[in-house]
Amino acid sequence: MAEEVIGTVKEVLKGIIENVNAPKNESAPAEKKPSTPEGMAVAYSSLVVMAMLPIIFGSIRSVKLHKLKKSTGEKADTMTKKDAMYFPLIASAALFGLYLFFKIFQKVHINYLLTGYFFVLGVIALAHLLSPVINSLMPAAVPKVPFHILFTKGEGKHKEDIVNYKFSTHDIVCLVISSVIGVWYLLKKHWIANNLFGLAFAINGVEMLHLNNFVTGVILLSGLFFYDIFWVFGTNVMVTVAKSFEAPIKLVFPQDLIENGLNASNFAMLGLGDIVIPGIFIALLLRFDDSKKRKTRIYFYSTLIAYFLGLLATIFVMHVFKHAQPALLYLVPACMGTPLLVALIRGELKVLFAYEDHPEEKPEKKEKKEKDEGTSSSGSKKKESKKGK
Template sequence: MESLWKLTYLLEPASLTLIVTAVLVTFASASRALDHGKEMERNLDFSEASITLDRSQALMIPLASSCSLLIMFYLFSSVSHVVTAFTAVASASALFFCFSPYVASLKSQLGLMDPFVSRCCSKSFTRSQGILLLFCIGTVGAWLVSGHWLLNNLLGICICVAFVSHVRLPNIKICVLLLVCLFVYDIFWVFFSERFFGANVMVSVATQKASNPVHTVADSLSLPGLQLIAQKLELPVKLVFPRDLLGGVVPGSSSVDYMMLGLGDMAIPGMLLALVLSFDHQKSKENSLDLSSKRHKYVWYAVVGYAVGLVAALAAGILSQSPQPALLYLVPSTLGPVILLSWIRKELRELWDGSKLIPNDKPWSMEV
């Protein structure tokens, strides 16, 4: 009974905020992926073409992720500055990608003139895009200086949205292959890696902080105000919420502890949501003339399944007082309802094989 009473800590502000944020980000990522696909179809912009995974690439992702984990586990102190610099560039790019549609919409609504001001990397930049780029660089700079968890979360959310928008799954067959492989990957690195490597590799990598290259440069040059620059940074590869958010603290934790959820635990289910959302959109166009054909969309079953799986993962962590592989709960809770519902509707074959790729999709080369 005492164990069940611990589940009330799911109602703590930090837990509720994490759950709501993760669900909204996952759905927003799928929605932005659908909009981005429509933009590519409409503009036929080859430079913005997305990556569509095939079977071999789906198999390579868990292997590449495992290699990255081991590199970060053994050599993180050596590559920390490089990883932080690369993350800063990726964060600025993702921030620009996520805010661009809102800037364009605002410009259209206000009827503002937006002349081209320069060219960069064979692409023309308008004045509004230049201002947005400066804002994105300033935001990343603020994160480097302060290391604040809110900025960390903002950048992480943008990276998740950009990833789901640019990496596509062609059908449920490839989706099942990818999710099952990552399901095994998550379980192994959380539950069994300590037997082989002497420590929980996943937890060690997820909780370690990166060195701040800005702090290092400022220190070497003896610049004033050095104490204001964060020496260590939480990289925006996860959502973090202080457990003392609004004063709520889970027993057994200190006030400086954080509740964490990796970006992969949003991005991977987000790819599934993007796939079924695209399928729903295709079906709604086919049935637009049939007013009697009212159907619940697959995406809502997947969203509800994601929320249930996330709550189950957090509950398991609270009851066991140990880290849990979130995909252990998220993969069955999202993939299961979609496959079951499509089988009942006799649409599993159509969803399994997928539709033809849009003309401007380009294959992903694994060459470095």
């Protein structure tokens, strides 16, 4: 086992050196069935639309979630600057780990495990997405009966919730519909089922993964900019994993749909990371716009247009050079540069960099608060002791 791992690592390093030293014209693309210009236009137009939709809807839902958590006083899970710095390293380790697994073990067995895992996640993600739609479509004759599963450990002050889940009959309907789609994906691995799960993952990701401030977003995008370039241009690792990985982590659309209909097999693809990573940054800009109570969402719309143009640039360059392109190479400069340019023109650079979804308490204020709490608690103890006397 150890010898196989070492051999695979050597193979990757050799590939990096060969890619660096090889002339540009030596990179021959893998043979594919020829696609018609019409088929390619339909496929890539569909991918661009499918990439834009999760960012738009996910961003809107992220604003609603942000307001809900603020109103309830619930502490939000946000990505810190430290998390953003480590993310490209963790992603690289995970990617290379998957590459090693596919090289050492049989691809079929790995994909069985991954399919089962993503089946469960996909059903939950799709059910969460369908919930508001089903609630609005359900007739009044179907009652919305609430249920509450509560499983606790310990008693009194030591009581802890292990399972605390509230749901209704409408949520059960969502789960049934999502499970049917999940079974379809398990049995057929059909591209439509794959895309339904992929879109659900992308929308939920943009909605729930929150960057706390602009600087954190810049750190994350900058790190993943170099990550994407290295793993696509430097090695064949990312392309190999993307082609071997049978899970809804990418959106696909057939280029031969016109000729072969729903049974088409020559797919164009776009990874979910190229949607979710810029998407959470664009969602932050929508929350920033919303915090300023403006009628126009200038930062959100301008960056969304920049993302669209970045995707078009990726597709164009890929066809010119006949080589897979790291989408973040074009998306990151577009998505980072646009809000900075808008802020510079409007004279809002300081405001943009100062914005935080959840401002942290300054150390001085925190200490003062703790002292005040300590004083009030000691005062109440003295009063109690006097009453006792």
